[in-house]
Amino acid sequence: MANYFDQLASQWDEDPGKLERARITAEQMLALRPAPGGRLLEFGCGTGLLGLILADHFEAVLLVDASAAMLAQARQKLERLALPHVQTCQSDGLADLPGGQDALVSLMVLHHVADLAGFFAQAHALLAPGGQLLVADLYPEDGSFHQHHNDFDGHHGLDPVELTQLAQAAGFANVSHAPYFTIEKTQAGTPRRYPLFLLMAQKMADANYLTEQ
Ligand SMILES: C[S@@+](CC[C@H](N)C(=O)[O-])C[C@H]1O[C@@H](n2cnc3c(N)ncnc32)[C@H](O)[C@@H]1O
Known part of the structure; x- marks a missing residue:
C-alpha cells in the first residue's frame, strides 16, 4: 500500500481536483467544529493538502501517513511555511499515536483500512472527551x-x-453523515462520478465528568 502511494507522491499535488477536494473538505469540517483551537490528528495525510488548510485553526497538528514519500512532500511544505505547531509521523495505523486529540480527521483513507471496527475503537481511544472524528470517504x-x-x-x-453502527459500537455518539462532494474522473474513456460523504462522530465526556458539574 505505502509503495503504491510512494510512487504517486511527487505528482499528487499536480491534480487540481485533489486540491479542490481538500479545500472543500476543510471548509465542511471546520463548519462542524464547535470552536477553534485544540489538537488535530490527520490520519492518511498524504502530502498534507487537508491538514495544512486546517492547521491555522488548531494549536497542535500531527500529520500521519504510512507512505514515507507522501510525508516527505508534506515536510517540504512545512519547511517553506514555517509552521512549528505541525509535526509529522510515519505510521500505518492509529495504535501508539499520542492521545488527547480534539479532532481526528481523514480524507479518502478509510476505504484502504481493512479493520474498520478496529479503526473506530482506536480513534475513540485517541480522542479527548468531547473530541470529534471527521471521516470523508x-x-x-x-x-x-x-x-x-x-x-x-x-x-x-x-x-x-454501516460506519455509523461501527462508530456507535466503539462508543461514539452524535453520529451524523451527509454527501458533500463528488469526484469526477474519466475511467476507460467514460466520465464517472463518485460522491463522497462526510461522517462526524463525537466522543462523549465521561459519566464522572458530567456528574461532577
Ligand atoms: C487516497 S490518498 C489520500 C491522501 C490525502 N488524504 C488527500 O486527500 O490528498 C490515501 C492516503 O492514505 C495513506 N494510507 C492508506 N492506508 C493507510 C494506513 N493504514 N495508515 C496510514 N496511512 C494510510 C496513503 O499512504 C495515502 O497517503
Whole structure:
C-alpha cells in the first residue's frame, strides 16, 4: 500500500481536483467544529493538502501517513511555511499515536483500512472527551474507482450507515453523515462520478465528568 502511494507522491499535488477536494473538505469540517483551537490528528495525510488548510485553526497538528514519500512532500511544505505547531509521523495505523486529540480527521483513507471496527475503537481511544472524528470517504462504488490500482485490496467505497453502527459500537455518539462532494474522473474513456460523504462522530465526556458539574 505505502509503495503504491510512494510512487504517486511527487505528482499528487499536480491534480487540481485533489486540491479542490481538500479545500472543500476543510471548509465542511471546520463548519462542524464547535470552536477553534485544540489538537488535530490527520490520519492518511498524504502530502498534507487537508491538514495544512486546517492547521491555522488548531494549536497542535500531527500529520500521519504510512507512505514515507507522501510525508516527505508534506515536510517540504512545512519547511517553506514555517509552521512549528505541525509535526509529522510515519505510521500505518492509529495504535501508539499520542492521545488527547480534539479532532481526528481523514480524507479518502478509510476505504484502504481493512479493520474498520478496529479503526473506530482506536480513534475513540485517541480522542479527548468531547473530541470529534471527521471521516470523508467514497460511498459504495462498482470497483471502477481503483481500476488502475492493480493490487488494491481495500473497500469499494463505504456505507456511512454501516460506519455509523461501527462508530456507535466503539462508543461514539452524535453520529451524523451527509454527501458533500463528488469526484469526477474519466475511467476507460467514460466520465464517472463518485460522491463522497462526510461522517462526524463525537466522543462523549465521561459519566464522572458530567456528574461532577
Ligand atoms: C487516497 S490518498 C489520500 C491522501 C490525502 N488524504 C488527500 O486527500 O490528498 C490515501 C492516503 O492514505 C495513506 N494510507 C492508506 N492506508 C493507510 C494506513 N493504514 N495508515 C496510514 N496511512 C494510510 C496513503 O499512504 C495515502 O497517503
